[in-house]
Amino acid sequence: MDIDTSYPDAWIIVPAFNEAQVIADVIADLRQVFDHVVCVDDGSKDDTADIAWRAGAHVVRHPVNLGQGAAIQTGVEYARRQPGAAVFVTFDADGQHRVKDVLAMMERLSKGDVDIVIGTRFAGTTVSHTPPLKRVILRAAAVLSPSSHRLHLTDSHNGLRVFNKTVADNLNLTMNGMSHAGEFITLIAENHWRVTEEPVEILYTDYSMSKGQPLLNGVNIVFDGFLRGRMRR
Template sequence: MSDYDDVWLIVPVYNEAQVICDVVQKARLTFPNIVCVDDGSRDASVSEIRKSGAHLVRHPVNLGQGASLQTGIEYARAQPGARFFVTFDADGQHRVEDVVRMIDRLRQEPLDILVGTRFHGDTSHIPWIKRVVLKTVVALSPRTRRMKLTDAHNGLRAFNKTVADDLDITINGMGHASEIMAIIDHKGWRVAEEKVTIIYTEYSMAKGQSLINGVNILFDSALRSSRR
């Protein structure tokens, strides 16, 4: 019996065969309940997920990270005893110890959702394009600043069942992170940040934020800001 049997990790997966089994198996040492949503991977991700012991849900075609998160949340919130939920990256960038701290805060404090922030202390290890994009996203978003959030596109989030039951992500691509911020604001959920450490490996950086994706995120943020 784990202290975290009421927690579900939701892991969107797209062509992560090289690392996903190791990422999941390490996380399962603390969090036994993990659902991986394979988003139409073309490599051996599905077989690696099955080896890892995680629950597996599959998209027959690639729909995007936002769609994978929504699928995973819908699966996890339907499980008996599920009370807390975490969005967790497949590429090894997120740390289990950060998740433990976030869940413990949710149990103890009057909060609905915690969003990770990498902007604390020395940020020199963060690739420059990420720093520029993420800081600009916050600068363009009055909503994010009003909620006192500094890293709206951090993929590490922990939330309770109130949020899980009412979260409806409709943007399939990378713009889902901005949509989640808008939903939090609209619903009036109690939100705070948690300082986390993102692990930038050679593998994760090779698969990570490209300049084109960064521009797309900035465009999406600017468009949403103009509509407020």
């Protein structure tokens, strides 16, 4: 991608756990476009943090593994303290997300009628390459979550999100693991943040699939989101 670095008000938050194999390429791709990338090393046992720093990222470290939700919260707290920070992006460290999708989502946010844009694999004309079993779990999570259903979201567990400072300043994720995604949606509903989806493509590689969550975790995410929504009514 041959694009000049710009977007000085945007901060890209990359939660990472044992991603030494791919983190350099992920950070390098982002740094071709964005001035500010913060990698939250979530207690990695490998060289993820050092590699990310050499690739040009700000690096914040958790001494132990706390989970993706905690890493995102740490990254947002770091970014929202920076002068001029106005746009915030959560971006996975395993190479599944595309910079061009971030730019499209930022363009959508810039219209000013929404506070947060969430990527979706299941809307628009984008062809979803999501593995069948994963697709069933993700669609079930969106349908069974009261907040997702109320907000008309089709892919509530998509990790690619772009949001403004209103969301960043008030974000308070307390669920450290993968179930933070459901909590994020609940916070959108509770805080009446204006939300929309943008079609994105997820790049499923052998590496990224090897990092995926077991089926049992996927089922837990579905029921966690359902129960959390029921309890907060």
